[in-house]
Amino acid sequence: MKWHSSIVVALLSASVVVNGIPLGTTSCTVKSQRKAWHTLTKDEKLEYLDAEKCLMKLPAKLGLPGTRTRFDELQASHAMQAEITHGVGAFLPFHRLLMHTHEYLMQTECGYEGTQPYWDEPRDAGKFSKSVVLDPDVGFGGDGVAPDNCIADGPFVGYMNGIGPGHLISDHCIDRKVNDVASQAANQSFVDQCYKLQNYSTAWPCMEGSPHSGGHGGIGAEMLNPISSPGDPIFYLHHTYLDKVWWGWQALNLPASVSEITGRNVQDPCAGFGGGLPWTGPNGTSPFPGWPNGTIPGCENDTTPVIPQSLPGDPGNVTTMNHVLNMFGIVPNSTVGDVLDIRNDFLCYEYV
Ligand SMILES: [Cu+2]
Known part of the structure; x- marks a missing residue:
């Protein structure tokens, strides 16, 4: 939230500074509180939805492919580098920054006075179709x-999206195909399994598998597309939930969890989302029709990693604190080190 003031604060405090942004300072005294959607008042919900509609009306500024609005630009920042922000060590940091940026644009360009809410998905696991989120x-x-499969009601009906599906640039509606069975992957038991893993090297693939897959598979269609999924505004509620899951894991593993990072920079498309772990559904089944558990079509005998796009990042293939998270000019780029600790002066929020 504080891209401008953070530099001033850095000058005033004797703390660790990464890219001009202080880490772990005491400057973050009043954290903003991110709340679960179902706990918001009706007015709070409407304010959030109005701010989203505002982002969908504000004209795009950056000339990114397929974009007409600021909302689209956030989606483009996801789609244009999906291969280097999924199945890699930077998966959780990049999405944390994307959630923060979404919140920041709502606040600074649309007058939104609330914070970025999250979807308490375990509450709705196995019954997404009945969730208040879909009211x-x-x-x-x-x-x-x-x-x-175009949405037929709600505040976003009729929105013409220019990015996707996948890397395609084509006009289409926001579509959904809610799948209650797939939404069972949002069950708390998957979170608990990941929390048993104490090293980031095994915990991030676990979190990127299930619970991550529950929100995507449970809503389906656009949300199930690993490239263009931010075309459905539910994406931001889902990934803020995943960010909460990550912070919950970090809180169990301090201080290493806010001072160390690892993982690969090169995605292995045949390792499944998260790499090494498949998208695992309930009882070991695949949550996605046509994707046998543990096998991605075409990858049965493939061990060849994909070559990364040449975007800013680390040389080599291990994610470090200095790994650049590219925001394509929407906001200044950050590094992994900038976003590891949500209590730092740059992020300064908590989950309640
Ligand atoms: Cu993503």
Whole structure:
């Protein structure tokens, strides 16, 4: 939230400074509170939805492919580098920064006075279709409808999205295909399994597998696309939830969890999301029709890693604190080290 003031604060405090941003300072005295969607008042929900609609009306500034609005630019920043922000060590840091940036744009460009809420997904695991998140009046609208699975109610009906599916640049509606079975991957038991892993090297693939897959598979369609999924505004509620899951893990593993990072920079497309772990559904099944558990189509005998795009980042193939998180000019780039600790002066928030 404080891209400008943080530099001033850095000058005033004798703390560790990464890219001009202080880490672990005492400057963050009043943390903003991120709350679960279902705990917000009706007015708070409507303010958030209005701010999202505002981002969907503000014109794009950066000339990124397929973008017409600021909302689209956030989506583009995800789509354009999806291969180097998924299945890699920077997966959780990049998405933390993307959530923060979304919140920041709402606040600074749309007058939003609240914070970025999250979807308490375990509460709705196995029954996403009944979630208050999908309320047509004070929520994101409901499931898509045949034949094209476009959403038919709610505040975002009729939004013409220019990015996706995947890397395609094409106009289409926001679509959904809610899948209650797939949403079982949002069950708390998957979070608990990841929390048993004390090293980031094994914990991030666990978190990127399930619980991450629960929100994507449970909403389906656009949300199930690993490249263009931020075209559905539910994406931000889902990934803020995943950020909460990550912070919950970090809180169990301090101080290493806010001062160390590892993982690969090169995605292995055949290792499954998170790499090494497949998208695992309930009882070891695949949450996604057509994807046998542990096997991605075409990858049965493939061991060749994909070559990364040449975007700013580490040389070599181990994610470090200095790994650059590219925001394409929407906000200044950050590094992994800038976003590891949500209590630092740059982020300064907590989950309640
Ligand atoms: Cu993503």
